[in-house]
Amino acid sequence: MRRTLLLLIGVFLASCQSGKDQKEDVKQEPMRTPEARKEVVYQVFTRLFGNTKTANVPWGTAEQNGVGKFSDFNEKALAEIKDLGVTYIWYTGVPHHALIQDYTAYGISNDDPDVVKGRAGSPYAVKDYYNVNPDLADDPAKRLEEFKALIDRTHAAGMKVLIDIVPNHVARNYEGKTNPNGVEDFGAQDRTHMEYHKDNNFYYIPGSAFAVPNWEGGYQPLGGEKNPLSDSRFKEVPAKWTGNGARSVQPGMNDWYETVKVNYGVRPDGTRDFPDLPEGYEYKGYQAHADFWADKELPNSWDKFRDIAEYWLDMGVDGFRFDMAEMVPVEFWSYMNSAIKLKNPDAFLLAEVYNPDLYRAYIRKGKMDYLYDKVELYDSIKHIVKGYGWTDHIPVVQKGLKDIEHHMLHFLENHDEQRIASPDFAGKAELAKPAMVVSATISTSPTMIYFGQEVGEPGKEQAGFGSPTRTSIFDYIGVPHHQRWMNEGAFDGGQLSAEEKSLRDFYKRLLNFTINSPALMGEYQDLHFFNKELNAKYDHRILTYARWSTGEELLVVTNFDEKKSYQLDLKVPQELLRKWKLSPGKYSLEEQLYGSVKSELLVPAGGAGEFRIELQPLESRIFKLLRP
Structure with a gap:
C-alpha cells in the first residue's frame, strides 16, 4: 500500500x-x-x-x-x-x-x-x-x-x-x-x-x-466484534491531514487513516x-x-x-x-x-x-x-526467481549504483514484502537460494x-x-x-x-x-556478459562475478534454474588475472559454503583463464582462489 x-x-x-x-x-x-x-x-x-x-x-x-x-x-x-x-x-x-x-x-x-x-x-x-x-x-x-x-x-x-x-x-x-x-x-x-x-x-x-x-468490501474494525469505542466515530476537531498527505476530513480506507502527518516546515x-x-x-x-x-x-x-x-x-x-x-x-x-x-x-x-x-x-x-x-536489486531478483526475469539485468543494476553500492542495503524479505515461500512470490523458499547468495555477496x-x-x-x-x-x-x-x-x-x-x-x-x-570474508568488502567485477559471449551453454539463468581484496579472491557462480543443470567451462578475463597478479599455471579453487567441491583455474601465458564447474538446479558456488 x-x-x-x-x-x-x-x-x-x-x-x-x-x-x-x-x-x-x-x-x-x-x-x-x-x-x-x-x-x-x-x-x-x-x-x-x-x-x-x-x-x-x-x-x-x-x-x-x-x-x-x-x-x-x-x-x-x-x-x-x-x-x-x-x-x-x-x-x-x-x-x-x-x-x-x-x-x-x-x-x-x-x-x-x-x-x-x-x-x-x-x-x-x-x-x-x-x-x-x-x-x-x-x-x-x-x-x-x-x-x-x-x-x-x-x-x-x-x-x-x-x-x-x-x-x-x-x-x-x-x-x-x-x-x-x-x-x-x-x-x-x-x-x-x-x-x-x-x-x-x-x-x-x-x-x-x-x-x-467509509469501510468497503465487507471490512469492519475488529472483524465486526463489538467494542465500546467502535462506533464509526473518532473525535478530532479540527481534523488533521492524514499520514500519507490526504487532506480530506474523511480519508479513504486505503489512506493511512490511523495516522496524522507531521509538519516539518x-x-x-x-x-x-x-x-x-x-x-x-x-x-x-x-x-x-x-x-x-x-x-x-x-x-x-x-x-x-x-x-x-x-x-x-x-x-x-x-x-x-x-x-x-x-x-x-x-x-x-x-x-x-x-x-x-x-x-x-x-x-x-x-x-x-x-x-x-x-x-x-x-x-x-x-x-x-x-x-x-528495493526498486533496483530486489525487484530484479524477484522477477528472476519468479521465472520471467533475466540475470542480465543484475550487472546493469550494479553498474548504475556503483558510486553508492555500499549504501544500498540488500534483502529478499521484510515486513512489507511478500514471503518468499508465499504463492504470490516463489511458492517455495528453496527457489530463492541463488538469489540469497547474490543478494549477500555481490556488494559491500x-x-x-x-x-x-x-x-x-x-x-x-x-x-x-x-x-x-x-x-x-x-x-x-x-x-x-x-x-x-x-x-x-x-x-x-x-x-x-x-x-x-x-x-x-x-x-x-x-x-x-x-x-x-574480507573480499566482500573489496572489489567487484562482472563476469556474466564476458561468459555469455564466449559460451553458447551459458544463459540468462546463470550469473557469474568476482569479488576480491588483499588476501582473498572469490569467483561466485549461481544457477537460478529450478530444473536445469549446467556443465560449463567458465572464462576469467585476462584483465582480472592481471589485477590478481596471477602467473601462468594452475590454481586450486575451494568452495566456501560446503567445502565439498573443488576446481582449478587454468591461467595461460596469454588470454583468458578458465575453470570447469557443474551446477545442479538452484545451486551456487563461492570459490576461493588458493595460492601456492
Missing part, C-alpha cells in the same frame, strides 16, 4: 529538495581497512518472535492467539540468532503504538478501533515515543526497564540494536504520557485554527471534524520555512552539517524528533530504521543525522526510500548510511533477513486486517515455521522438518561466510 503512493510523494517532495543536482562522480567508499567486514541485520517482529500459541483465530485476542515478550529473547535465543551470522537485530514494533488492549490500569488510555489497523495495531502508528509497547512486557508497569534489559542482553550476546523511528506521521491519538521533563507533546502548542504554521507539529483543516473512512503549497543546504554540502561531513543548522530557527518538529533519537541513543540503542524517509525533507535528515552521528559516530542509520532519483540526495545531503535497495552493503525467512515461512495466516503472503504486523498471530524452530522456547529447531533444517543451515553457512 505504501508504494502505491509514490507518485503523490514525488509531487509533494518536488519542492522539498534542493534545486541542485547531485554530481554523479562522487565516491563514497566503505572503509577498506583489513578488518572491515559486512554487516547482517536480522529484522524480527518483536511481538511475534516468542509466541508459542498456534490457534491463529482470525482477529484473535492476545489471550487466544498469544503475544511474544521482550523476555522471550533470552540468552539462548540471542545466541542462536548470533550463531546464524547476525551482527544487528532490528526489533520492529518497539515504540508504544496504538493497539486494542486495555491497559488503563497502567495509566494508558484505550485506543479506538476505528483508527487502529488490526487488533494488535500498526507499529507505524506510534502513540508515545518515550515508551515501549506494553504488550511486550511481562509487567507493563516496568516495560521500559524490560526493554533496557533486552538491549543489555543483546549487547552481551555480541550484537547491536536497531529500532524504528517513524518521522512522517504519528498515531491519530498520540498521547505522550511518559515524556521526560521539559518535553512537550506533539501538537501541544499548535495553532489549530491555522491550516499551517511553521511551528505546528501537524496540518489542520480548520472548522471541521474528522470522520472515519513545508507549507501546503510546497514552499518551505527552512533554508536549503548550500551547494557543496553533499561533500561535507557531519560536523559541517551540524554547524550549518546550529544558528537557524527551525520548525519545532525538527527538534522533537532529534530529541527522540537522542533519548533512545542514551538508552543504548545503536541505530534506527527510518520509516518512509523520502516523505520528509532531505534537509531535516541533514539536521537529524548529523546530530545523531555527533552523539554516536557509529550509529547505524537505515532509511526506507523507494525513489531512485532521491537515493544520492538522501545519502549525501541527508547523511543516511543505508537505503533499501549490509544484508538483511526477516525472521522466519531462514526456515521458509510462507505467511499463510488469515490474521485479520490485511491478507496473507506477508506475516501480519497488525494482529496477534503465531508464525508456524518459526515456531517449529523455536520449539516451545528451546530455540533449537527441534520441530523443523529435514527441508527446513537444511534451509536454515544454508542461511547459517552463507551469512557467517559473508561477515568473515
